[in-house]
Amino acid sequence: MxxxxxxxxxxxxxxxxxxxxxxxxxxxxxxxxxxxxxxxxxxxxxxxxxxVSEYYVTRTELSILDKYSHAIAQLLPQDISIIEPGCGSGKKVAYLLAHLVNVKTFVPFEISKEMLNYSLAHLSPLFPKLVISPLLGDFTHSQMVKQLAKKSALVDQTNLVYFPGSTLGNFAPVQAIEILQNFHRLCGINGYVLIGIDLVKDRQVLLNAYDDKxxxxxxxxxxxxxxxxxxxxxxxxxxxxxxxxxxxxxxxxxxxxxxxxxxxxxxxxxxxxxxxxxxxxxxxxxxKYTLTAFELLAKQANLKLEHTWCDDNDYFALCLLRPC
Incomplete structure (x- = not known):
């Protein structure tokens, strides 16, 4: 850019x-x-x-990645590009990158320039041969996503849009559908979306997770x-x-x-x-979703749920979606 x-x-x-x-x-x-x-x-x-101890989301999702990254990788084609909206530190995508063969490009897509730099600094030494192409912008802004995807030619290739951390749950259903439609656009030709969702569970566990001591x-x-x-x-x-x-x-x-x-x-x-x-x-x-409720939400963005991986407590799920 x-x-x-x-x-x-x-x-x-x-x-x-x-x-x-x-x-x-x-x-x-x-x-x-x-x-x-x-x-x-x-x-x-x-x-x-x-x-923090009360916030179960990250450690639970990492345990799922640790257990199932190889299985997830087997479902994806070689030479795929990975786009991570809201990439943060890049800690989670490193689990996938370690198991995927011949990733074409990694595209951290962030609203924070500092977090783009941080993910670049974290991932470059771990994957020195990986091409990293940072993208500064707002993945919730549909018009911006269209423009950036077109200018960077992401729409013309096969991509995995990776969206961990249950961030989709931060948005009302109408907004969540719009974001999923943005991901549909970003996944390109015959692409994939791998997304983390937080599942329905005990109320006190939830309240503590969002108000740590x-x-x-x-x-x-x-x-x-x-x-x-x-x-x-x-x-x-x-x-x-x-x-x-x-x-x-x-x-x-x-x-x-x-x-x-x-x-x-x-x-x-x-x-x-x-x-x-x-x-x-x-x-x-x-x-907080049930798997059935999330599947219905994804369908409204013309995405179908193909595979799901959960932890032993059914606190969290990683879901693989594909365009309908």
Missing amino acids: SHLTAVANKNVLDQQFLNDVLNGLTQQQKSLPCKYFYDDRGAALFEQITG AGVTASFNKNMLLRINKELNGTFELDNFTHQSRFNEQQSRIEMHLVSNCTQRIFINNVEVNFKQGESIHTENSH
Whole structure:
């Protein structure tokens, strides 16, 4: 990607950030899109979350990869390219790369430049012959995905879109379908999508996973406000908000909120936003699926579920999808 293209993409992302924040905070139930957690500091905080004892997701998924990577690799063709939207550290894709033969290219696709650099630094020494082609952008933005996929010629080859970590569950069903449609586009000709989903389980296990005793998740949640202060001239006082996790039975999802401790007003780019005491900003959803519910969701993006791999406790699943 050229320097001018990267700058243009960044400008689009900055304006979209401001629009999304102002739109979300002027709704009756204030909200912020979870994709904006992941500035450089937020991405680093999330890496810390994956190591806390209460957060079972990462270690469970890694155990599935450790056990089944060879079986997954046998189902995929040689000379495939791997695209990982929201690649993070690249820790999980390393398990697959170790078992796949003749991977053509690895494409980390990130909204955070620091995480792109981090994954590059982590994976290059492990796979010195691997061609790594970083892509800076927003995988939830359909028009951006279309443009980037076309410019990089990803649509003209066979790809595996790898989306671990149950990130799809952060999005409402309509948005999740749109993201899966983006992955359908990115997988190219006769491609594949390998995606991690968090399964329905005991409520307390879920609540603890999103409100760890060390307070790392609380710092991660509040970092969204810090980012608004830095990038959008916001005036949030972080101590005036408390992190809270809730389970929504009807929607089968964990919700993260930032609850205002007092009546207050803040400004974002000179726009005033008022809070009542006890009013919350809804910052994240994490939907929990049954395999049947996920299969129906994928079908709406014209993807069919071909294989599933789970841990012994049925906490988590890796699902292999193909275009219908």
